[in-house]
Amino acid sequence: xxxxxxxxxxxxxxxxxxxxxxxxxxxxxxxxxxxxxxxxxxxxxxxxxxxxxxxxxxxxxxxxxxxxxxxxxxxxxxxxxxxxxxxxxxxxxxxxxxxxxxxxxxxxxxxx
Amino acid sequence: xxxxxxxxxxxxxxxxxxxxxxxxxxxxxxxxxxxxxxxxxxxxxxxxxxxxxxxxxxxxxxxxxxxxxxxxxxxxxxxxxxxxxxxxxxxxxxxxxxxxxxxxxxxxxxxxx
Numbered sequence: 001x002x003x004x005x006x007x008x009x010x011x012x013x014x015x016x017x018x019x020x021x022x023x024x025x026x027x028x029x030x031x032x033x034x035x036x037x038x039x040x041x042x043x044x045x046x047x048x049x050x051x052x053x054x055x056x057x058x059x060x061x062x063x064x065x066x067x068x069x070x071x072x073x074x075x076x077x078x079x080x081x082x083x084x085x086x087x088x089x090x091x092x093x094x095x096x097x098x099x100x101x102x103x104x105x106x107x108x109x110x111x112x
Numbered sequence: 113x114x115x116x117x118x119x120x121x122x123x124x125x126x127x128x129x130x131x132x133x134x135x136x137x138x139x140x141x142x143x144x145x146x147x148x149x150x151x152x153x154x155x156x157x158x159x160x161x162x163x164x165x166x167x168x169x170x171x172x173x174x175x176x177x178x179x180x181x182x183x184x185x186x187x188x189x190x191x192x193x194x195x196x197x198x199x200x201x202x203x204x205x206x207x208x209x210x211x212x213x214x215x216x217x218x219x220x221x222x223x224x225x
Contacts, residue, residue, distance in 0.1 A: 004155075031211070042118075042201060042215035043156070058212070059113070090155055099144060099211040103155035 002026055004104035006091050012110045013081045021076040021107050023091030031094045032074035033058075033101065034066060036087040043090065049074055081111045114139040116204045118216025125192050126224055133219045135202035136184045142204040144211060145178060145185050150199045150218075159200075160187070163207075192223045 007022045025032065030051045035043040035058075045058030049068040063085060065077045074093075078085060088108050092101040115138040125131050137145075143164040148156035162169045162176045162185065169176050173192075178185040185204075189196055199220050205213035 035215075040121075040217060042116075042217045044215070045212065048212065059214075092155075094211050099207045100146065100158050100161065101211060101213065103148075103157070105155050106153075 006104040010108045025093040029093035033092040035090045114214040116216045124222045131189045133187045137204040148201045
């Protein structure tokens, strides 16, 4: 039982490049989330998916898109990366009973 | 939307002392308040949570209190140990089809020998 996994662990992009961050969970959770973490700002919700087939914007969705591929996988896409998107990105999942969010190890993204 | 404020931003205590971290929230509809511990280079990990129908919850050396009237909740760690050194985040939100959370800005706790 791996919990929440994220790939890649670290990525360097040039301004304007695109990339997709991958997230998968093996806990059969219905809900999944993408956060970004910046120094002194805590974690901010980018997008979430309450259940398979649905996605909704969080606090800071601009510049990002998401896909809930199936119940296990939730990807985050940067179409045209900007230096302001340099951050650590965390994926999380939760079930409807406990509602506890379980986090992955994070992806560190540097946009030059 | 919800706004969660967390204090202090840094806290240094001696091993064996207690540590208290405080958070306030703005949305009276929030009903779920978890606390996360984040070690360097890792993702946040839940250490304790409390729901709005409970005033206090304890798990060994960790306790959380909630005052709904004043809209604040606190984390108490007793008999601190060096392995308690980490960044702690409070969060508040509404549960339902998805537990949308708003996080505080974090407290870096250092436990010194």
